[in-house]
Amino acid sequence: MNTFNYRQRLWWCFVLVCIAHLMNTPFACTQPRKPATATANAIQPTVHVVNFEQLQSYLQPQRDTLNIINFWATWCKPCVEELPYFQRLQREQPLLPTVIAVTFVSLDFKRALERTVRPFAAKRELHKHGGRVLLLDAGNPNAWIDRISKDWSGAIPATLGIAPTGKTLFKEASFTYDELKAFVQQLQTP
Amino acid sequence: MKTTLQHPTLRLLAALMLVVAWLSSVSAHAADGYSVGSVARDFSLKNIDGKTVSLKNYTDAKGFIVIFTCNHCPYAKAYEDRIIALHKAYAPQGYPVIAINPNDPKIQPQDSFENMIQRAKDKAFPFPYLFDETQEIAKTYGATKTPHVYLLKKNTATNNALEVAYIGAIDDNTDDASAVKEKYVELAIAALLKGQTPAITSTKAIGCSIKWKK
Numbered sequence: 326m327n328t329f330n331y332r333q334r335l336w337w338c339f340v341l342v343c344i345a346h347l348m349n350t351p352f353a354c355t356q357p358r359k360p361a362t363a364t365a366n367a368i369q370p371t372v373h374v375v376n377f378e379q380l381q382s383y384l385q386p387q388r389d390t391l392n393i394i395n396f397w398a399t400w401c402k403p404c405v406e407e408l409p410y411f412q413r414l415q416r417e418q419p420l421l422p423t424v425i426a427v428t429f430v431s432l433d434f435k436r437a438l439e440r441t442v443r444p445f446a447a448k449r450e451l452h453k454h455g456g457r458v459l460l461l462d463a464g465n466p467n468a469w470i471d472r473i474s475k476d477w478s479g480a481i482p483a484t485l486g487i488a489p490t491g492k493t494l495f496k497e498a499s500f501t502y503d504e505l506k507a508f509v510q511q512l513q514t515p
Numbered sequence: 516m517k518t519t520l521q522h523p524t525l526r527l528l529a530a531l532m533l534v535v536a537w538l539s540s541v542s543a544h545a546a547d548g549y550s551v552g553s554v555a556r557d558f559s560l561k562n563i564d565g566k567t568v569s570l571k572n573y574t575d576a577k578g579f580i581v582i583f584t585c586n587h588c589p590y591a592k593a594y595e596d597r598i599i600a601l602h603k604a605y606a607p608q609g610y611p612v613i614a615i616n617p618n619d620p621k622i623q624p625q626d627s628f629e630n631m632i633q634r635a636k637d638k639a640f641p642f643p644y645l646f647d648e649t650q651e652i653a654k655t656y657g658a659t660k661t662p663h664v665y666l667l668k669k670n671t672a673t674n675n676a677l678e679v680a681y682i683g684a685i686d687d688n689t690d691d692a693s694a695v696k697e698k699y700v701e702l703a704i705a706a707l708l709k710g711q712t713p714a715i716t717s718t719k720a721i722g723c724s725i726k727w728k729k
Contacts, residue, residue, distance in 0.1 A: 400589055402623065403724060432721050434589070434690050465687040465696075470719040479684075480660035480724035497659070498724070 371452075372443050374435065377463040377472070383428050384473075384487060391420060391509060392487040393427045396461075396473075399437070399445045403499040404482040408449060410502040415454040419506060420513055423489065431460045432481060486512040548657010551716040555581075555667050555677040558652045560615065560645035563632045568613070568643045570667075570677065577609030578668040578680070578707065580700060583647075583658040585616045586634045587625035588723035591661045593689050595638055598662075601685070601700060602642040610666075610704050612642040617653035618661070622726040653725055660722030666703050666713075681713050684720035 375383075383394065395411055397404035411427045418425060429451050433442050438460055445451075446458045463469050470479050474495035477483055486494040486508060494512045549555060557570045570579060580601055584591045602612035620627035628646050635644045647653050656665055666681035681703040686695045703713035 398589075400587075401723060403726075434593075436690075466689075466720045467684060467687060467718040470721070477719070478659040479719045479721045481721060482724065 372446050372458045372460055374460045374462050377469045380461055386487050386489055386491045388489050390424045390426050391512060393425060394430055394485040396430050396432055396481050396483045398431060398433045398481060399441050401481050407499045410500055410505045412454060414505055415456060420509060425509060428457045435462045488512045549679045551679055551682060553679045555679050556655055560647055562643045562645050563635045568645055576611060580610055580612045581665040581667060582612060582614050583617050583653055583661055583663040584614050585618045585626045585661045586630050587623050588661045590689050590722050594662050594685055597685055597692055605704055614642055614644045615647050617647040617650050618726040619728045658725060660724055662722060664700055668707050680707055681716050683718035
């Protein structure tokens with residue numbers, strides 16, 4: 326082993342990395358890695374601006390799908406902290422064959438859409454694993470907060486779950502991953 | 516049931532469960548906070564000038580526009596100028612603004628007392644900006660977010676008890692002050708000044724969750 330000097334080790338590392346890359350792609354190891362979002366279906370990170378009526382189409386019970394609607398904003402610290410848990414939930418799909426579909430509803434001001442919300446959604450890869458991102462531009466919140474849930478005071482983060490059965494569950498607080506899993510399991514229970 | 520409860524240990528257990536159930540119902544009730552018509556408690560909170568502010572010291576006031584707000588929250592910031600305007604318009608008519616920051620600066624460093632002083636200076640707040648360091652007042656009132664308004668009215672018939680007359684949003688448009696249609700707080704105060712009950716006594720708006728101590 327002592328004959329293996331630093332340069333040799335570095336060389337072997339390089340060769341191994343190249344082999345690893347070649348196994349994944351038909352190109353040489355100088356080929357830059359494509360971003361994960363550009364694979365398979367070439368999902369574009371879109372953020373749709375919706376009014377309340379349009380949002381309601383996302384709130385309907387869907388067969389074989391558990392809808393999770395998360396209300397957040399880019400500058401909201403507890404919201405941003407829990408976003409990866411929703412992404413993980415969608416990646417792990419713990420309730421199969423029932424699919425968990427997450428919709429991230431940004432409550433940022435509409436003028437922040439291009440400057441802040443779109444770049445944030447792209448950077449955080451909110452669309453990865455099938456996440457949908459909306460920006461809600463629905464006018465007077467007093468007219469629609471209760472229609473999401475009577476239990477919602479208006480503070481964010483807040484999350485609404487809709488089961489295929491039509492059962493709904495609402496929480497005005499942030500989740501840990503375990504709490505989120507318990508939330509979807511409770512939603513799944515008839 | 517009858518036979519099982521005859522065992523003394525089980526009876527003790529049943530009694531304990533009842534006590535626990537009662538205690539949790541009491542605490543759950545307290546967490547709900549005030550609703551319209553509740554009598555609000557006074558407080559002694561530290562102002563940005565280092566002095567302590569209590570509502571009882573405002574002997575000439577007819578009531579108060581208590582607003583839970585903070586430095587960092589974009590929704591709260593969007594309302595700063597409107598809160599200043601509210602105070603300028605209604606303090607002379609007996610309804611001064613009392614702003615309270617309930618956030619734990621350990622969680623949201625921008626909401627520290629030092630930053631409150633700076634923000635008040637930058638915006639030339641004409642009203643007290645108090646720090647609810649223990650979060651006791653926000654909890655008792657039932658505030659959940661910033662901004663969150665509690666309009667209080669002194670009831671002279673009941674020894675100046677501070678009755679909650681309105682809870683909720685300042686108006687119906689956070690994003691654009693020029694597009695506001697209903698100024699909820701102003702409408703409520705106008706009704707109180709006429710000796711009437713406000714037509715709208717509670718509203719909801721999106722706000723930043725209060726950063727509770729962990």
